[in-house]
Amino acid sequence: MPKPSAATRRQAVLLILFIVACAAFLAWRLRPRDRVEQLLSYLPERGSVQLYVDVPRAGSALPLDSEWFLGLTVSGLDAAALAFDQGEVHAALAGVPAGLVEPALARQGAECEAPLTEQPCALELNGRSVRFRQEASGTLLAATDTTDVTRRDASADAAAAREAIEAGAMAWAALTPAKLLQEPQAFQGTWSTPLLAVRAVESAETAYLTLEESPDGYTLRLSARCAPGEAEEAVQVLRGLNQMGATVLQAQGAESEVWRSLLGSFEAEAQADTVEAAWTLSGAEFQALLREF
Numbered sequence: 001m002p003k004p005s006a007a008t009r010r011q012a013v014l015l016i017l018f019i020v021a022c023a024a025f026l027a028w029r030l031r032p033r034d035r036v037e038q039l040l041s042y043l044p045e046r047g048s049v050q051l052y053v054d055v056p057r058a059g060s061a062l063p064l065d066s067e068w069f070l071g072l073t074v075s076g077l078d079a080a081a082l083a084f085d086q087g088e089v090h091a092a093l094a095g096v097p098a099g100l101v102e103p104a105l106a107r108q109g110a111e112c113e114a115p116l117t118e119q120p121c122a123l124e125l126n127g128r129s130v131r132f133r134q135e136a137s138g139t140l141l142a143a144t145d146t147t148d149v150t151r152r153d154a155s156a157d158a159a160a161a162r163e164a165i166e167a168g169a170m171a172w173a174a175l176t177p178a179k180l181l182q183e184p185q186a187f188q189g190t191w192s193t194p195l196l197a198v199r200a201v202e203s204a205e206t207a208y209l210t211l212e213e214s215p216d217g218y219t220l221r222l223s224a225r226c227a228p229g230e231a232e233e234a235v236q237v238l239r240g241l242n243q244m245g246a247t248v249l250q251a252q253g254a255e256s257e258v259w260r261s262l263l264g265s266f267e268a269e270a271q272a273d274t275v276e277a278a279w280t281l282s283g284a285e286f287q288a289l290l291r292e293f
């Protein structure tokens with residue numbers, strides 16, 4: 001058998017290098033930072049709340065092993081993004097295997113005429129119609145309203161989320177105070193106390209929350225750019241609301257060591273027109289707090 005010529009060998013080497021370069025490019029394009037923007041691009045912009053969770057990173061802190069009604073184990077996901085606005089909910093979940101959801105929808109009574117990658121399918125849940133669709137990439141989309149779930153251009157919020165996740169946060173949220181304060185259901189139950197912080201920064205167009213591991217356990221950070229000249233006053237209001245929260249919890253009989261520790265860890269300062277605040281709990285306290293929700 002004749003040996004390949006030098007030109008043929010060079011062509012083979014170039015072909016291999018080209019394939020390797022393409023694979024490297026695809027890996028770069030699909031890195032986690034792009035996933036953040038991709039998932040958030042499926043959510044409505046400037047809703048009451050946008051939330052992004054890096055599931056593998058959050059697995060050490062959040063109870064993600066339970067199954068939900070579709071039979072999916074949350075801990076098996078790559079990432080999750082959710083939006084809440086005026087009673088509507090949108091979700092984008094990365095890492096859902098194709099063909100997994102359709103049988104679960106059928107068991108719940110849905111009549112899907114085609115795979116979710118080809119055609120959306122609706123399911124009635126608690127009197128609400130939830131539409132499901134799945135991208136070829138494995139991203140599962142769900143929405144409670146009737147609008148088609150389509151991608152939009154990445155927003156400034158998506159860039160902020162990507163920066164927070166790249167810095168090590170396990171979860172990120174963008175709150176629109178003006179809208180959130182108009183959602184009375186958000187201020188019911190145990191969530192009412194932590195959400196009181198939104199009232200202190202209601203002049204901010206957006207307030208960002210991040211949850212991250214810290215040397216002392218877990219830290220929840222709030223950052224909000226207020227109207228000019230209002231940051232210092234917002235910090236004082238935030239301190240007052242933090243104290244009021246402790247009083248309200250005590251009056252409701254819900255005060256506990258973990259809440260005392262959470263509210264006692266509060267720190268805040270004004271940096272120009274931006275409010276920066278943080279609450280920190282140890283790992284055990286954080287787990288205890290989660291069990292109260």
